[in-house]
Amino acid sequence: MSTIAVTGAASGIGAAVCRHLEAAGHTLIRVDLRDADVNADLSSAAGRQAAVEQTLSACNNRLDAVVACAGVGVTAPSVGLIVGVNYFGVSEYLDGLEDALAASGNGKAVIIGSVAGSHMVATPHPMAAAMLEGDEAKAYQLAEESANPSAAYAASKYAVTVFGRRKSVEWGKRGMRLNIIAPGAVETPLHKASLDDARFGEAVKNFVAPMGRAGVPDEIADGVDFLLSDQSAFVNGSVLFIDGGMDAMVRANTF
Ligand code: NAD
Known part of the structure; x- marks a missing residue:
């Protein structure tokens, strides 16, 4: 059985992922703002460093998988927070755990992105470029100046998806x-x-998938189960849309 760190473990998709993985017999390291094994604020550099250190200590520097679910939506208290949690809270946490994942022999990670990330594929916002350059101060400033939570959310999910795909190339070479997953x-x-x-x-309310309903967290956790399993042993760098056909509806010709 595996040792798996799950961020955003206290609610929604992260909680469903934890239920699935625990039922399958895995050992979990739950990361969240509170009531978790690792209580840390992924919106700040200090919080992310603490999260990495405590996770490494909990897994003895050998980790089988990470599922990065923690995120905030368009109603976040500030626009900059969207950038801090959704991009840097994923990228820096994964970077900090990369060697521990390598130590397991075939480490795996799943990032929970969003179908919103693909809305920005044609013309990414400059704040997405700042995130990908690792310039948190600039990304934060551009996000706050935009005063546009929807744009910041889409940019954060676009950037974190590009981050994941770039990393998958390096990671693939290390086994x-x-x-x-883009819900x-x-x-x-x-x-x-x-x-x-x-x-x-x-x-x-009006942005409804062709299947006419929203998904439930277990349907995203099912995708995580697959991507962490041996059934997906040759799947790397993929974006799995679990969205009832929403992405196909918006941009059928682009894939
Ligand atoms: P949720 O609010 O139910 O859960 C998010 C979790 O992240 C919470 O437990 C919260 O405490 C944690 N979190 C937030 N900020 C944090 C921080 N600074 N440090 C540590 N933990 C923090 O939301 P959810 O819908 O389950 O979202 C999970 C992921 O799925 C997010 O990345 C979200 O963007 C993504 N997503 C959700 C939807 C949706 O419709 N629900 C759609 C697409 C993508």
Whole structure:
């Protein structure tokens, strides 16, 4: 059985991922703001460093997998927070654990991105470029200046997907795998907060997948199960859309 770190473990998709992995007999290191094995704030450099150090200590520097679920949505208290958690909270945490994942022989990771990330493929926002350059201060400043949580969310998910795909090339050469899941709307507290928000509620309600419903967290956890299993041994650098057909609806000709 494996030792697996899951960020955002306390709620929504992360909690479902933990239920699945625990039921399969894996040992979990739950990471979240509170009530977890590792309590850390992934929005700050210090918090991310603490999360890495505590995770390394909990796994004795040998880790089989990471599932990076922690994220904030468009109702986050500040636009900059979207950049800090959704991009740097994933990229720096994974970078810090890379050697521990290599030590397991065939480390794996899954990043929970979003179908929103593909909305920015044609013309990425400059804040996405700043994230990919590792310039957190600039990305944060551009995000705050934009005052546009939807753009920051899409940029963060685009950038974290590109980060994951670039890393998968390096990781593949080390016998490791990194894939991204891009969920559509999923019934979680994050989604409910958007639906209930006066600014975004109407748009979120009207953006419905061809299958006519939102997903549930277990459907995303099913994808994680597959991407961490031997059944996906040759799957690396992929973006798995679990979105009821939303991405196909928006951009059928681009893949
Ligand atoms: P959620 O709000 O239910 O869970 C998110 C978790 O992340 C929470 O437990 C929260 O405490 C944790 N978190 C937030 N900020 C943190 C921080 N600074 N440090 C540590 N932990 C932090 O939301 P969810 O819907 O389960 O979201 C999980 C992931 O799925 C996110 O990355 C989100 O962007 C992505 N996603 C969600 C949907 C959706 O419709 N729900 C769609 C696409 C992508």
